[in-house]
Amino acid sequence: MKRSALFISMVLLLVSLVGVTSAQETTIRYFTFSAAPDHLEDLDTIIAAFQEENPGIAIEVETAPFADYFTLLQAGVASGDAPDVFELNYENFVTYAANGTLLDLSAMVSEDAPFYPRALEAFSYDGQQLALPETFSTVLMYYNADLFDAAGIDYPTAEWTWDDATAAAEAIRALGDDTWGLFSPVQFWEFYKKAAQNGECEFLNEEGTESLINSPACVETLEWMVSVMNDGLMPTAAQLSGVSDSELFLSGKLGMIVTGIWMFGAFEEADFAWDVQLEPMINQHAHHFFANGVGVSSSTSNPEAAAAWVEFLTSSEVAATVRVNSSWELPALDKPEYFESYLEQTPPENREAVFQALESPVTPPVIVRQNEMQDGVNALIQRVVDGELTAQEALDMAKEEIDSLLD
Amino acid sequence: MPGLKGWQKWKWVIFFLAPSLVGLLVFIVYPIISSFWLAFQEWNLLTPPEFVGLANFQELLNDQDFWRALGYTLNFIVLYVPAVFILGLFLALFLNQKLRGMVVVRTATFLPVVASWVVVSLIWKWIFNPSFGLVNYGLEVIGIDGPAWLFEPQTALIAMVITSVWKDVGYIALLYIGGLQSISETFYEAARIDGANRWRQLRHITLPLLTPTMFFVAITLLINYFQIFDQVWLMPMRDSAADRQLEVIVTEVVKNAFSYNRMGYASAMSWVLFVLIFIITFVQLRLQNRWVYYEVE
Numbered sequence: 001m002k003r004s005a006l007f008i009s010m011v012l013l014l015v016s017l018v019g020v021t022s023a024q025e026t027t028i029r030y031f032t033f034s035a036a037p038d039h040l041e042d043l044d045t046i047i048a049a050f051q052e053e054n055p056g057i058a059i060e061v062e063t064a065p066f067a068d069y070f071t072l073l074q075a076g077v078a079s080g081d082a083p084d085v086f087e088l089n090y091e092n093f094v095t096y097a098a099n100g101t102l103l104d105l106s107a108m109v110s111e112d113a114p115f116y117p118r119a120l121e122a123f124s125y126d127g128q129q130l131a132l133p134e135t136f137s138t139v140l141m142y143y144n145a146d147l148f149d150a151a152g153i154d155y156p157t158a159e160w161t162w163d164d165a166t167a168a169a170e171a172i173r174a175l176g177d178d179t180w181g182l183f184s185p186v187q188f189w190e191f192y193k194k195a196a197q198n199g200e201c202e203f204l205n206e207e208g209t210e211s212l213i214n215s216p217a218c219v220e221t222l223e224w225m226v227s228v229m230n231d232g233l234m235p236t237a238a239q240l241s242g243v244s245d246s247e248l249f250l251s252g253k254l255g256m257i258v259t260g261i262w263m264f265g266a267f268e269e270a271d272f273a274w275d276v277q278l279e280p281m282i283n284q285h286a287h288h289f290f291a292n293g294v295g296v297s298s299s300t301s302n303p304e305a306a307a308a309w310v311e312f313l314t315s316s317e318v319a320a321t322v323r324v325n326s327s328w329e330l331p332a333l334d335k336p337e338y339f340e341s342y343l344e345q346t347p348p349e350n351r352e353a354v355f356q357a358l359e360s361p362v363t364p365p366v367i368v369r370q371n372e373m374q375d376g377v378n379a380l381i382q383r384v385v386d387g388e389l390t391a392q393e394a395l396d397m398a399k400e401e402i403d404s405l406l407d
Numbered sequence: 408m409p410g411l412k413g414w415q416k417w418k419w420v421i422f423f424l425a426p427s428l429v430g431l432l433v434f435i436v437y438p439i440i441s442s443f444w445l446a447f448q449e450w451n452l453l454t455p456p457e458f459v460g461l462a463n464f465q466e467l468l469n470d471q472d473f474w475r476a477l478g479y480t481l482n483f484i485v486l487y488v489p490a491v492f493i494l495g496l497f498l499a500l501f502l503n504q505k506l507r508g509m510v511v512v513r514t515a516t517f518l519p520v521v522a523s524w525v526v527v528s529l530i531w532k533w534i535f536n537p538s539f540g541l542v543n544y545g546l547e548v549i550g551i552d553g554p555a556w557l558f559e560p561q562t563a564l565i566a567m568v569i570t571s572v573w574k575d576v577g578y579i580a581l582l583y584i585g586g587l588q589s590i591s592e593t594f595y596e597a598a599r600i601d602g603a604n605r606w607r608q609l610r611h612i613t614l615p616l617l618t619p620t621m622f623f624v625a626i627t628l629l630i631n632y633f634q635i636f637d638q639v640w641l642m643p644m645r646d647s648a649a650d651r652q653l654e655v656i657v658t659e660v661v662k663n664a665f666s667y668n669r670m671g672y673a674s675a676m677s678w679v680l681f682v683l684i685f686i687i688t689f690v691q692l693r694l695q696n697r698w699v700y701y702e703v704e
Contacts, residue, residue, distance in 0.1 A: 071665045078452040095668065099453035187646070237647040238555035241538035371666045375651075382651045 026305050027058045030313075031073060031083035034135070034292060034329060036063035042326045049318040050309060057305045077101055077297070084300040085309055088131055090122055090291045091374075094366045097125035103296040104128040108307040113315050118361055119332035123293040131295035132314040135329035138357045139193070139260050139288040141165075141280065142348075145273040147172050147179065147255045156256070158356065160280040162197075162224075165256060169233040172255035181233035183245045184258040186225050186385055188377045189288070189364065195221050196286035196362040197279070203365035203402075211402035213377075214395040221282070222391040226384050236385075260290075261354055265327055268347065276348040278356055289361035291332055330354070369405040376401045445674035452668055463675035473676065476654040479564065483635055483655065486568045488628050494572060495579030495624070496617075500609075502580060503587045513584075516577040524574075524637035531570045532557060532642060557642055563649035567638045579624055586620030587613065618699040626691055633684050636661075656680050 035043040040063070047059045062083060064072050070092060076082045088096060096102055106129040109120075119133035141156060148155055151171040156164070169181025184190060195201035200217030204210070212218070228234055240248065249257045252272050258279060267274060279287060294314055296306040313319055320331040320338045327345075331338065343351050367373055380394040380401075389397075411419065421428075446463060450456035467473055502513050519527065534541045535556040543553030554562045594612045603611070636657040643649035654662070656676065664673035 074452045074665070074668065095451075096453065099451060101453050185646070237644060238537055238558040241536050242532070242644055369667065371668075375662070375666075379651045382648050386648055 025056055025058075026302050027060050028085055028300075028302060028306050028309050029060045029062060029083040030309065031062045031064070031069075031076070031086040033064055033066045033069040033087055035061070036065065039326060039328045042322050042328055045322050046313060046316075046319045049316070050312045053312070054305070054308055057309065059309060080299065082297040082299050084302060084306045085294060085296055085313075087134065088293050088295055090293065091364055091366055091370050093123060093131060093293055093295075094125065095368055095370060096295065097130045098368050101295075101298055102130040103298045103300065103303055103307075104130060105132060105296065105307055105310065108311060113311070114333045114335050115315065116332050116334050116358070118289065118358075118363075119291050122289075122291050122363055123295075131293035132310050133332035134292045134294045134314045135323065136292075136332045136358075137260055137262060137288075137290040137329060138354060138361075139258060140276040140278065140353055140357060141256055141258050142249065142263070142267065142274055142276050143256045144249065144252060144254065145275060146252070147175065147272075150175055151255075155275070156277040156280070158278045158353075160277070162280045162282055165280040166228060166231075166233060169255055173233050178253055180235050180248065180254045182228065182256045183234050183248065183254055184225075184228065185245070186229055186381060188374045188381070190258070191222060191225065191377070191381065192365055193279075193286055193288055193362050194225055194282065196360075197221075197282040197284060199283045204367070208367065209406060211399045211406070213402060214392070214399040219391045219395055222381065222384060222395065224282070226391065229385060260288075262329070264348065274347060275350050276353050277350060278353050285360040286362045287357035287360050289358070289363050291363075292329070367402070367406060372405055373402055376405075442674040442677055445671050446678050447675075448671040450670040452670055456671065459671065463672050464679070466672065467675060467679060472654065473656075473659060476656050476659045479560075479653060480633060480635060480655045482564060483568065484629065484632050486565070487571055487632060488625075490568065491572045491575050491579050492621075492624060492628065495576050496583055496621075498576055498580040499583030499587060500613075503584050516580060518577070519574045520578040520581075522574070524641060527570065527574055528638060528641035531566070531573075532644070535566045555647075557644045558647040558649055560649045560653040563643050563653055567642055570642070571635075571638055579628075582624055583617065583620055586617045590616045615700045619701055622691075622695055622699045626688055629687055629691070630684055633680060633687075 032043070040061070043061060047061070050059065051057065069087075073082075073086060082101070109115075109129055109132065113120075115133055116136070119136055120129070123129065123131040123133055143156055145155060148168070151168070151174070153168050153171050156168070165182060171181075172179060173181040192203055195203065195218055198217050198221045201212075201215055201221050203213050203218075205212055229236060235248070243251075245254070245257055246259060246263055246266065248254045249259075250267065250270055252270070261276075278285060294310045296303060296310055300306050314331070315333060317338070320333055320335065321341075323329060323331050324338055324342045330342070339355070345351065365373075377398050380389070380398050383389045384391050384394045445456065447458060447460060448456035449459045449462070498516060502509060502516065535543075537543050537553060537555045537558065540556070542556070546553040556566045557563045590613065594616070595608055598608050598612055634657055635655050639653065639655050639658050640661075643653055657680070660673045660676050660680070663669045663676065
């Protein structure tokens with residue numbers, strides 16, 4: 001008898017250790033990769049402003065680094081424990097949209113919401129607005145003005161073609177053995193953008209049912225990308241020896257680098273003069289348009305509260321100004337007055353280029369089996385770089401692979 | 408609890424086993440069973456699994472990435488297993504000598520074994536750096552232009568084999584030392600009386616009586632290295648040819664499961680790997696009476 005009592009009490013003790021959590025009236029769980037670790041306080045500011053307008057809704061923030069974010073999100077969705085509201089980048093949006101994980105927000109977007117139309121369109125799927133655009137980003141050409149001066153050549157202009165850029169790269173390369181002219185990565189993301197600069201090359205047909213990646217224009221684009229690397233104007237991965245392209249630029253040994261506007265902050269510490277310019281053209285301008293969106297889980301038990309939070313987070317003036325002032329990311333809103341303080345900051349002088357780039361936006365080609373397509377195309381591009389395959393052979397194989405992913 | 412019988416006894420047994428038993432059931436046994444079930448499903452983690460019969464296994468047969476990964480895995484085994492098997496034996500024979508300060512040397516050889524693969528990878532990535540790493544510096548001194556090591560698939564494989572041997576040889580040597588020390592001194596005494604020199608003692612006493620340990624080492628090495636993962640995940644330089652092309656079976660499993668949202672396919676791959684390992688271990692067990700000698704009482 002005594003022993004049974006002891007047994008039961010020990011079991012009870014164990015159970016009590018598991019703990020009991022109490023529920024608040026309306027709690028919205030918000031899962032984000034963009035806030036941690038640098039912008040948690042900025043997010044708190046936005047939440048406080050939201051709660052002032054919407055008392056009774058608590059926002060519970062959960063964060064994860066980008067590298068783990070989608071694994072955790074998948075696990076949450078698969079186990080029926082999805083957060084009410086979560087961030088999605090554009091490339092992953094389609095996977096979640098196609099699988100019915102997102103709630104249609106069409107009814108909740110007011111007519112006069114000031115989103116960039118292109119950004120809003122990016123997050124609609126089958127005529128439903130399955131997420132709202134939160135932020136956008138783009139890629140520009142950065143140049144080391146000191147190296148341009150040393151080589152005695154003119155700074156890049158918005159009208160440059162890649163021929164101008166490679167000529168300048170040659171002049172800078174001639175400055176020294178360890179000085180490189182240009183860095184523009186040879187991989188999937190650069191390829192679809194350079195393809196758009198070519199103008200004739202599309203990765204997918206309009207219906208998204210077949211790949212056109214082995215068209216003559218695409219082959220030509222890839223051949224050109226690889227030739228820049230083979231001409232020795234640009235260091236190979238092995239020549240970089242684990243130094244990243246941006247570190248090379250920061251060390252003052254690189255004339256031009258094509259990289260994202262998220263590097264503005266990191267390049268501030270450079271001890272040389274630098275600026276940005278629109279990316280050179282092949283036949284026309286084309287610039288990356290990367291967007292993050294915020295969606296509501298279709299399994300949420302508080303759709304109205306969740307949608308209210310999404311709308312506030314993406315389009316309120318508070319959220320927009322907090323983002324701009326803290327150099328977080330840029331809100332995807334067509335409201336020039338929000339960006340005034342952003343444009344005043346230097347370096348770079350030519351911040352206008354960020355908004356000029358938006359006039360020729362290219363969104364990534366996206367399919368449901370996105371990561372497989374990206375890895376597959378990257379592996380094939382690598383074999384062209386290594387000289388194992390010609391651009392034509394690699395892209396023929398890429399077409400076959402992408403078509404099989406589209407089935 | 409002496410004096411307790413039947414259920415009275417078992418409930419306490421279960422109670423005290425529970426903490427580890429629950430972990431075993433939830434994190435090992437249940438996933439094994441469900442991965443078998445998943446191998447016959449298509450599941451993207453977002454929508455409910457769908458039964459597809461043997462389709463995953465059929466796809467595996469034609470999946471070039473899988474066969475290439477299997478090829479790299481076998482490449483790895485062919486280079487790594489003999490190297491660590493033989494070097495471990497030499498190291499054990501050396502460490503088994505009764506010399507002053509040997510305890511310190513033994514500890515030193517065992518340190519890499521307990522170091523985490525993340526740390527080891529960082530150190531060796533630096534050592535193999537083509538521009539400012541120690542290896543290529545050493546090669547340059549003797550007039551050789553070193554390769555790009557962790558940037559190219561073939562040289563990355565060799566670099567990873569070298570790193571793995573360095574990391575594991577202390578553990579293998581420890582297993583051999585255990586085997587060496589269980590060989591009775593009387594055999595050596597008898598041999599010396601019969602006039603056998605050191606080489607003959609090694610050849611006719613030490614090595615035959617060490618075969619049970621060798622057998623254990625061979626089996627564990629093969630089982631472990633069919634599942635090679637850490638170094639391949641961590642060591643190739645980002646965005647290099649090695650990074651984009653060098654895959655082994657377990658990295659393929661992880662990629663399919665967590666990057667491509669293909670849990671069913673990844674589960675099928677895991678089970679094929681299990682069957683492969685099972686067959687090879689089974690063959691080894693059958694072959695053991697040809698070369699393994701157990702000491703008879």
